[in-house]
Amino acid sequence: MDTLPGKTVERLSQYRRRLLNLLDDNVEYIFSHELAEIIQISAVQVRRDLMLLGFSSVHRKGYPVEMLIEVIGQRLDDEKEQNVAIIGMGNLGTALASYLNGIRPKLKIVALFDIDKKKEGMEIVGVKCYPFSELGKVIKSKRVSIGVITVPQTSAKKVAAQLVKNGIKGILNFTHIPLNVPSNVSLEEYDMITSLEKVAYFVKESQEK
Amino acid sequence: MDTLPGKTVERLSQYRRRLLNLLDDNVEYIFSHELAEIIQISAVQVRRDLMLLGFSSVHRKGYPVEMLIEVIGQRLDDEKEQNVAIIGMGNLGTALASYLNGIRPKLKIVALFDIDKKKEGMEIVGVKCYPFSELGKVIKSKRVSIGVITVPQTSAKKVAAQLVKNGIKGILNFTHIPLNVPSNVSLEEYDMITSLEKVAYFVKESQEK
DNA sequence: AATTAGTTGTTATTTATTTCACATTTGTTT
DNA sequence: AAACAAATGTGAAATAAATAACAACTAATT
Ligand SMILES: NC(=O)c1ccc[n+]([C@@H]2O[C@H](COP(=O)([O-])OP(=O)(O)OC[C@H]3O[C@@H](n4cnc5c(N)ncnc54)[C@H](O)[C@@H]3O)[C@@H](O)[C@H]2O)c1
Ligand SMILES: NC(=O)c1ccc[n+]([C@@H]2O[C@H](COP(=O)([O-])OP(=O)(O)OC[C@H]3O[C@@H](n4cnc5c(N)ncnc54)[C@H](O)[C@@H]3O)[C@@H](O)[C@H]2O)c1
Numbered sequence: 001m002d003t004l005p006g007k008t009v010e011r012l013s014q015y016r017r018r019l020l021n022l023l024d025d026n027v028e029y030i031f032s033h034e035l036a037e038i039i040q041i042s043a044v045q046v047r048r049d050l051m052l053l054g055f056s057s058v059h060r061k062g063y064p065v066e067m068l069i070e071v072i073g074q075r076l077d078d079e080k081e082q083n084v085a086i087i088g089m090g091n092l093g094t095a096l097a098s099y100l101n102g103i104r105p106k107l108k109i110v111a112l113f114d115i116d117k118k119k120e121g122m123e124i125v126g127v128k129c130y131p132f133s134e135l136g137k138v139i140k141s142k143r144v145s146i147g148v149i150t151v152p153q154t155s156a157k158k159v160a161a162q163l164v165k166n167g168i169k170g171i172l173n174f175t176h177i178p179l180n181v182p183s184n185v186s187l188e189e190y191d192m193i194t195s196l197e198k199v200a201y202f203v204k205e206s207q208e209k
Numbered sequence: 210m211d212t213l214p215g216k217t218v219e220r221l222s223q224y225r226r227r228l229l230n231l232l233d234d235n236v237e238y239i240f241s242h243e244l245a246e247i248i249q250i251s252a253v254q255v256r257r258d259l260m261l262l263g264f265s266s267v268h269r270k271g272y273p274v275e276m277l278i279e280v281i282g283q284r285l286d287d288e289k290e291q292n293v294a295i296i297g298m299g300n301l302g303t304a305l306a307s308y309l310n311g312i313r314p315k316l317k318i319v320a321l322f323d324i325d326k327k328k329e330g331m332e333i334v335g336v337k338c339y340p341f342s343e344l345g346k347v348i349k350s351k352r353v354s355i356g357v358i359t360v361p362q363t364s365a366k367k368v369a370a371q372l373v374k375n376g377i378k379g380i381l382n383f384t385h386i387p388l389n390v391p392s393n394v395s396l397e398e399y400d401m402i403t404s405l406e407k408v409a410y411f412v413k414e415s416q417e418k
Numbered sequence: 419a420a421t422t423a424g425t426t427g428t429t430a431t432t433t434a435t436t437t438c439a440c441a442t443t444t445g446t447t448t
Numbered sequence: 449a450a451a452c453a454a455a456t457g458t459g460a461a462a463t464a465a466a467t468a469a470c471a472a473c474t475a476a477t478t
Contacts, residue, residue, distance in 0.1 A: 003414045006407060007465070013406040017385060031425070039387050043425090044467060051427060060425060060475045076406060078413040084405070091307060095300035096401065103402055107409055145412055148405070170412035172404055176226060178248050186411035188404050192305065193312055195381055195397050196293070196357070197222040197285060198215060200316055202395035203354055203379035204287040205212045216435070240455070252455090253437060260457065269445050269454060 008049050009076065014039055015049070016072045022065050029062040077106040085144045087159050088151030089114040089122070089129055092174060096150060101125045110142045132159075136166040145169040153177050217258050218285065223248055224258070225281045231274050238271035286315040294353045296368050297360030298323040298331070298338055301383060305359060310334045319351045324364075341368075345375040354378040362386050 004012070018038050022030060032050070033043040050063065055071045057063045084100070086093050089112050101109045102125075112129040114120070122129045130138050138144065147163040149156055149171060156175040163171060170186040173179050176194075181187050213221070227247050231239060241259070242252040259272065264280045266272045293309070295302050298321050310318045311334075321338040323329070331338040339347050347353065356372040358365055358380060365386040372380060379395040382388050385403075390396050 004410070005464080006411075009407050009410050010403050013403040014385075014387070014400070017402070018387075033425085040389060042467070045465095047425095047427065048466080057426060059473055060423090062425080076410050078409065078416075082409050082412065084409075091300075091304035095304050098300060099401065100405060104406065107405060146405070146408055169416065170408040172408050176223075178223070178227075180249060184415060186408050186415060188408045190399065190401075190404055191223070192308065192399075193226070194219050194222045195399055196309060196316060196355070197313065198218050199355055199379040199381050199395050199397045200287065200291050201213070201218050201285050202215075203291065206393060206395060207287075207378065214434075242455085251437070254435095256455095256457065257436080266456065268443055268456070271455080 004052060004075070008052055011039070011041070011045070011049050012053075012072050012076055015046070016069055016076070019065050019069045019072075023069065027065055029058065030065055030068075031062040032057075034062070073106075077104075081106050081108050082146060083108050083110045083142055083144045084146045084148060085109075085111040085113060085139065085142075086148040086150060087113045087132070087135075087163070088149065088155075089116075089119050089124070090150065090152075093148075093150035094124060096148060096174075097124045097127060100148075101127060107146075111138050111144060113138075135162055139163075139166045139168065146172065148172045148174070149179075150174050213261060213284070217261055220248070220250070220254070220258050221262075221281050221285055224255070225278055225285070228274050228278045228281075232278065236274055238267065239274055239277075240271040241266075243271070282315075286313075290315050290317050291355060292317050292319040292351055292353045293355045293357060294318075294320040294322060294348065294351075295357040295359060296322045296341070296344075296372070297358065297364075298325075298328050298333070299359065299361075302357075302359035303333060305357060305383075306333045306336060309357075310336065316355075320347050320353060322347075344371055348372075348375045348377065355381065357381045357383070358388075359383050 015035060018035065032046040036043040036046045053071055053075055055068060084107055086097050086109065093112070097109060097112055109127050112124060112127055113132050113135060114129055115132040119129050120131050145168065147168045149159055151159050153175045156173065156177040157179065160171060160179045160181060164181055164185055168185065171179065171181060173187065173189045176191045178189065179187060224244060227244065241255040245252040245255045262280055262284055264277060293316055295306050295318065306318060306321055318336050321333060321336055322341050322344060323338055324341040328338050329340050354377065356377045358368055360368050362384045365382065365384040366388065369380060369388045369390060373390055373394055377394065380388065380390060382396065382398045385400045387398065388396060
């Protein structure tokens with residue numbers, strides 16, 4: 001079975017989140033155009049994505065919500081749990097720890113790290129903060145495969161290198177320093193300033209019209 | 210002059226950030242392949258983007274760093290300042306306020322909002338927090354054109370509607386509730402869970418190989 | 419049971435984005 | 449000053465992503 005395009009993965013993640021809401025409201029079936037409407041994309045796009053999952057609707061009733069959630073999970077989630085660590089417990093890291101914790105059953109936040117002695121041993125939403133020097137040890141003992149980087153820019157490269165050295169498989173980088181990792185490590189970078197500048201640009205453009 | 214593709218805008222934003230670093234290090238010229246290397250993209254991509262700016266290098270010396278920063282600014286930035294408000298001063302909103310404040314001279318964080326009475330009047334990095342009820346008034350008096358939404362999911366739609374009603378021109382939404390805004394309002398949505406799930410998916414895929 | 423209407427799955431098409439390939443330009447070397 | 453080298457700018461090609469178009473299917477209606 002082929003690896004899905006990144007764009008499709010993003011949308012599947014969103015579909016699932018919306019579908020879980022619908023399930024809470026006891027919605028049993030949903031049409032492609034309804035799901036599309038919620039996410040603000042086209043119905044064809046939805047159908048195309050679901051096609052890639054090889055999942056079919058019940059004709060004239062739509063897609064069964066619960067089963068669709070299940071199928072998306074089968075495709076996106078690892079069978080075993082994937083363990084995540086967050087490195088840098090400042091403003092953003094702390095916000096993320098509480099936000100991400102428990103949000104997906106298969107993605108566990110299992111460790112936090114900081115070099116600040118004051119934060120050592122601290123717990124956020126029940127997850128312990130370790131000194132950065134124990135990175136390697138904890139990654140091994142807790143089988144961490146994904147690292148989220150929220151340290152100051154100046155430390156980003158150092159931290160990434162350490163993660164890679166200790167066998168991490170994926171990195172989500174929130175600093176605005178572009179990282180350079182081996183091709184067997186999945187990398188996702190996100191920069192909030194870029195998002196803000198993008199909105200600002202399109203606002204400017206629309207006003208010039 | 211045509212509106213740039215969103216992808217190009219994103220990269221220009223990144224180029225500028227890197228170029229500003231280079232300027233600090235007194236680098237005067239840079240080749241397309243050097244900039245490409247830093248951002249981890251191809252040199253052609255860099256040249257194509259700069260081509261869209263109509264900006265030329267000095268042959269065999271590269272692109273003059275300072276002038277390039279200037280040209281990117283002319284294209285991305287509004288001539289006048291663009292004023293930004295952040296709505297929802299919880300973990301993420303607070304982190305963002307201190308992060309975004311002052312990061313681009315033309316993008317000013319001028320107001321923060323929260324419904325929590327305890328936060329009223331509070332200042333973060335010198336910016337005042339107003340009660341949500343004063344949204345309309347403050348947007349007008351401070352000429353806010355961009356709103357950043359960091360309220361709980363349940364309030365996201367309500368807040369967006371209020372922003373639109375009060376004439377906001379652009380919204381950056383960090384909740385994972387998809388928003389529905391009129392087409393004259395620029396919308397940028399970002400969901401950290403999606404990023405994390407994406408990394409997790411590609412980690413899983415790479416391990417199945 | 420025939421007709422209608424609504425929705426899907428998929429192929430074809432279009433549009434957007436990236437990469438290739440190379441002629442062109444100009445500093446440097448011989 | 450000729451040959452070379454390094455980089456650029458860009459048209460053409462390739463790739464990726466989104467949209468359109470529609471035949472096929474079936475639940476509901478007559
Ligand atoms: N605050 C935001 O909203 C925001 C948004 C986008 C990006 N960022 C980026 O995220 C990063 C963190 O932002 P922040 O506002 O949380 O900063 P912060 O200064 O509040 O937090 C950084 C934390 O990292 C710790 N740290 C420093 N070096 C470390 C190391 N080598 N190993 C482990 N921990 C280390 C510090 O002790 C501190 O607790 C920055 O690079 C920033 O550019 C922040
Ligand atoms: N924490 C994160 O790292 C993170 C990451 C991604 C997305 N998010 C999303 O961002 C949002 C905020 O996250 P958070 O962790 O900061 O939550 P939070 O609960 O810490 O903060 C929310 C703040 O919004 C205020 N608020 C509530 N209703 C409001 C209204 N109508 N107008 C103005 N203010 C209002 C609350 O008083 C509170 O201060 C959530 O929707 C969350 O899903 C958070």
